[in-house]
Amino acid sequence: xxxxxxxxxxxxxxxxxxxxxxxxxxxxxxxxxxxxxxxxxxxxxxxxxxxxxxxxxxxxxxxxxxxxxxxxxxxxxxxxxxxxxxxxxxxxxxxxxxxxxxxxxxxxxxxxxxxxxxxxxxxxxxxxxxxxxxxxxxxxxxxxxxxxxxxxxxxxxxxxxxxxxxxxxxxxxxxxxxxxxxxxxxxxxxxxxxxxxxxxxxxxxxxxxxxxxxxxxxxxxxxxxxxxxxxxxxxxxxxxxxxxxxxxxxxxxxxxxxxxxxxxxxxxxxxxxxxxxxxxxxxxxxxxxxxxxxxxxxxxxxxxxxxxxxxxxxxxxxxxxxxxxxxxxxxxxxxxxxxxxxxxxxxxxxxxxxxxxxxxxxxxxxxxxxxxxxxxxxxxxxxxxxxxxxxxxxxxxxxxxxxxxxxxxxxxxxxxxxxxxxxxxxxxxxxxxxxxxxxxxxxxxxxxxxxxxxxxxxxxxxxxxxxxxxxxxxxxxxxxxxxxxxx
Amino acid sequence: xxxxxxxxxxxxxxxxxxxxxxxxxxxxxxxxxxxxxxxxxxxxxxxxxxxxxxxxxxxxxxxxxxxxxxxxxxxxxxxxxxxxxxxxxxxxxxxxxxxxxxxxxxxxxxxxxxxxxxxxxxxxxxxxxxxxxxxxxxxxxxxxxxxxxxxxxxxxxxxxxxxxxxxxxxxxxxxxxxxxxxxxxxxxxxxxxxxxxxxxxxxxxxxxxxxxxxxxxxxxxxxxxxxxxxxxxxxxxxxxxxxxxxxxxxxxxxxxxxxxxxxxxxxxxxxxxxxxxxxxxxxxxxxxxxxxxxxxxxxxxxxxxxxxxxxxxxxxxxxxxxxxxxxxxxxxxxxxxxxxxxxxxxxxxxxxxxxxxxxxxxxxxxxxxxxxxxxxxxxxxxxxxxxxxxxxxxxxxxxxxxxxxxxxxxxxxxxxxxxxxxxxxxxxxxxxxxxxxxxxxxxxxxxxxxxxxxxxxxxxxxxxxxxxxxxxxxxxxxxxxxxxxxx
Numbered sequence: 020x021x022x023x024x025x026x027x028x029x030x031x032x033x034x035x036x037x038x039x040x041x042x043x044x045x046x047x048x049x050x051x052x053x054x055x056x057x058x059x060x061x062x063x064x065x066x067x068x069x070x071x072x073x074x075x076x077x078x079x080x081x082x083x084x085x086x087x088x089x090x091x092x093x094x095x096x097x098x099x100x101x102x103x104x105x106x107x108x109x110x111x112x113x114x115x116x117x118x119x120x121x122x123x124x125x126x127x128x129x130x131x132x133x134x135x136x137x138x139x140x141x142x143x144x145x146x147x148x149x150x151x152x153x154x155x156x157x158x159x160x161x162x163x164x165x166x167x168x169x170x171x172x173x174x175x176x177x178x179x180x181x182x183x184x185x186x187x188x189x190x191x192x193x194x195x196x197x198x199x200x201x202x203x204x205x206x207x208x209x210x211x212x213x214x215x216x217x218x219x220x221x222x223x224x225x226x227x228x229x230x231x232x233x234x235x236x237x238x239x240x241x242x243x244x245x246x247x248x249x250x251x252x253x254x255x256x257x258x259x260x261x262x263x264x265x266x267x268x269x270x271x272x273x274x275x276x277x278x279x280x281x282x283x284x285x286x287x288x289x290x291x292x293x294x295x296x297x298x299x300x301x302x303x304x305x306x307x308x309x310x311x312x313x314x315x316x317x318x319x320x321x322x323x324x325x326x327x328x329x330x331x332x333x334x335x336x337x338x339x340x341x342x343x344x345x346x347x348x349x350x351x352x353x354x355x356x357x358x359x360x361x362x363x364x365x366x367x368x369x370x371x372x373x374x375x376x377x378x379x380x381x382x383x384x385x386x387x388x389x390x391x392x393x394x395x396x397x398x399x400x401x402x403x404x405x406x407x408x409x410x411x412x413x414x415x416x417x418x419x420x421x422x423x424x425x426x427x428x429x430x431x432x433x434x435x436x437x438x439x440x441x442x443x444x445x446x447x448x449x450x451x452x453x454x455x456x457x458x459x460x461x462x463x464x465x466x467x468x469x470x471x472x473x474x475x476x477x478x479x480x481x482x483x484x485x486x487x488x489x490x491x492x493x494x495x496x497x498x499x500x501x502x503x504x505x506x
Numbered sequence: 507x508x509x510x511x512x513x514x515x516x517x518x519x520x521x522x523x524x525x526x527x528x529x530x531x532x533x534x535x536x537x538x539x540x541x542x543x544x545x546x547x548x549x550x551x552x553x554x555x556x557x558x559x560x561x562x563x564x565x566x567x568x569x570x571x572x573x574x575x576x577x578x579x580x581x582x583x584x585x586x587x588x589x590x591x592x593x594x595x596x597x598x599x600x601x602x603x604x605x606x607x608x609x610x611x612x613x614x615x616x617x618x619x620x621x622x623x624x625x626x627x628x629x630x631x632x633x634x635x636x637x638x639x640x641x642x643x644x645x646x647x648x649x650x651x652x653x654x655x656x657x658x659x660x661x662x663x664x665x666x667x668x669x670x671x672x673x674x675x676x677x678x679x680x681x682x683x684x685x686x687x688x689x690x691x692x693x694x695x696x697x698x699x700x701x702x703x704x705x706x707x708x709x710x711x712x713x714x715x716x717x718x719x720x721x722x723x724x725x726x727x728x729x730x731x732x733x734x735x736x737x738x739x740x741x742x743x744x745x746x747x748x749x750x751x752x753x754x755x756x757x758x759x760x761x762x763x764x765x766x767x768x769x770x771x772x773x774x775x776x777x778x779x780x781x782x783x784x785x786x787x788x789x790x791x792x793x794x795x796x797x798x799x800x801x802x803x804x805x806x807x808x809x810x811x812x813x814x815x816x817x818x819x820x821x822x823x824x825x826x827x828x829x830x831x832x833x834x835x836x837x838x839x840x841x842x843x844x845x846x847x848x849x850x851x852x853x854x855x856x857x858x859x860x861x862x863x864x865x866x867x868x869x870x871x872x873x874x875x876x877x878x879x880x881x882x883x884x885x886x887x888x889x890x891x892x893x894x895x896x897x898x899x900x901x902x903x904x905x906x907x908x909x910x911x912x913x914x915x916x917x918x919x920x921x922x923x924x925x926x927x928x929x930x931x932x933x934x935x936x937x938x939x940x941x942x943x944x945x946x947x948x949x950x951x952x953x954x955x956x957x958x959x960x961x962x963x964x965x966x967x968x969x970x971x972x973x974x975x976x977x978x979x980x981x982x983x984x985x986x987x988x989x990x991x992x993x
Contacts, residue, residue, distance in 0.1 A: 025513055026513060028512065032703040033684070033702070035701065035714050036702050036705075036712045036714030039714075040737075041719075041734075043738060044720065044734050044738065046737070050723075092706065095705070102771055103770065107740070154717075159683075162677060163680055188646055189645035189649065191650070192679035193679065193682035194647075195682045195683065198680075199679070215522070216521075225586065228524055229527060230524055232638060232847065232848040235847075235861040238859070246531055246534075249534060250527075250530050250535065251594065253588030253592050254527060254588040261863060283589075348679065350841065353836070355677075356831070360719065361719040372725070375722070
């Protein structure tokens, strides 16, 4: 499991302090072992789009499996004080943490699955002391990688099947911001990364040749290309815009001829500035005229899905897109805003009690129960998802609108139904191995192909139908009425 | 040195592949040991502001000190192939990497310093094989933390001296996205973090009490506050908006009275939704009327510097701001866009040769030489920074505009001058310990206080005067003319 190999030491404290103070509260009241269910969901598809692609599940599960409080962690917690300068945590609570092992049941959607607003991506069921404690880490890992996988899918969609290389490490938000982005971008459809560690840890293909500084060091561009070809003749994609792009293409062709004589192909050229549409057309013409029609034109320079779509509209002759900053930071929306909400907990009588969080904004009212999602397909196409309660069972394909309960119920015609959440951990133990990255990547591509173009498009997509089944809908409305009545 | 303690294993491959292929090129040509100088700079202050605060230096230095290629790393590199399916790297190059130790001289600005466009934040001088290799990691670490320290300074500026708590881990771009953000936000002026690991590793104060789920689990808000007060009586800041905010404040007051009887203070309340200005005024009135004038009102909910400024304009009675997503992802501009450019290298004759990268955009033309920055002050105020060449020496306080060489030269009146870059590593060995976080944080506050309000303001700030001295300016113009003449 390489997902967390970049980390050393304990990550148990990689959480918000309030998770620990709540855990202390549960412990003090003797509630730590009370069973509860939490759902990790998001509320709005990122980037104004119609979908998200689940990622970050594998590192999240790895985190749960290795959750331990070390003596070091506990010694630090023992130093914390409260407003009265007394120790914040009683020693008995630290003993509880020392003995704590993660024993919850965890169900999750397979990585690469399409996920829509309000659908549980991860469901954690078990002692509330533990299930609450892991909120922050699960959100950190799943929010970010889901965001980036989604952004990558959009960029690849814009690239129309041409390979997209993820080049973003230097602009990433920290090393694992970069590493996690490489991983998620590959799931979302990118072909390769510049990040060598992502290649080593995850088996993602790596790509790269040289930078402007290589040319600057040599001063003479032609000499610099020759020196590069001398060292790595089988890996020649020349960056041609250090001084003058058209001249750079001519230099690349000149060295390409020398490579050809030695039996090596000219990989291609890379354009990193200027009018990419115009320059790519010109470069293609020059390369073709010189007999290098197999040489690829790689383009980079702050690209995103909008710019790539625009380049195609301008007739650009680009074979490969290098995408960095805009992809790995999800520049136009750098956070998904996923949440982790209590769905139900057992009372002192052992009976399940559904939970609700009210809000003036209907989108922020939580959905009660122990939730599962059934995905409906017809002719292989996705036609709707129904959120239902696992204990009550699936009550049928009637979709009750989540944000507007007054909307008419809608029942899509469908042929097959598939439950999205699958058991991953049982009593804290792995019951299913996570998919390989390639399986997740293939799943993402397949599900995107099953999604209506109306929902897949970038501009004002049609929301994908997701609703509550009759049971969850009724429970929710009843809980809202009760909670509001109490006020 | 806790800066990289979160990581395990080798980080040598946390780089772009092209750094390795260029290193291979230098090695093949026998140029690896040729001395070169690189500068890490940025081009535009983030967020439309007038300044940035340097951070991420300490982890960058820690990275350089521990740079080693493990057998594992080398075994992976040996598996990479080129376009002809031959090994990408010759075995001799892998031997070079195996033996590689970082032996460059590294100068850097102290963390917490104000830094302006085009100023070197880090300068690396040494064998080009190494100096080039570390580009990606230095950019990743310094770009991100500088961005977040700057955002934090803006948020704290808007908060007018009221404490700002950084609450963003769950929305961060990975664990070290969160951890690095906590560190940088503290340098930028935040008072505390919710991130417990940041507390453990960096000694940053940690804060947190409870979430909505705590109230939802109990169902009854008053009972939930009582249960919390029972467990952690000295750490009671109650989140009051799970059901109805005003009622929540009343419940907090009720439990506050019970706490008072037991000799504990009511820490305060937290508002996390709704009309924060109105609710805070109402809550303040209720708390004061109940004799809890010391209880703090904490506000959160997607806050940033703009919203905080607006809250003050509305007369909000908020004592503490909890800021998450918008801070730790630098939401409105999630990447700084710093670059690492070759300034000079020694030719085969051993003489320094200044380097230049041309561009149609003057802002993207690199500055040649071995650069240092002299910061000029008058009456303790910052009046201008001069970029000069360390070898040529400081030629005087005449500022030549960097982006428009036709602008008149400007010479500010000044009393004292201070060189920004200080030696940190010599031949790869530490020659100066990094400052503590508190020293860096104090420096940031002090330098912000020395900056003109014209440059510090959020809207259309006046650019801070940064120029090239006469020598660097002349060299640059000559190099541009030569390079363009060659075309």
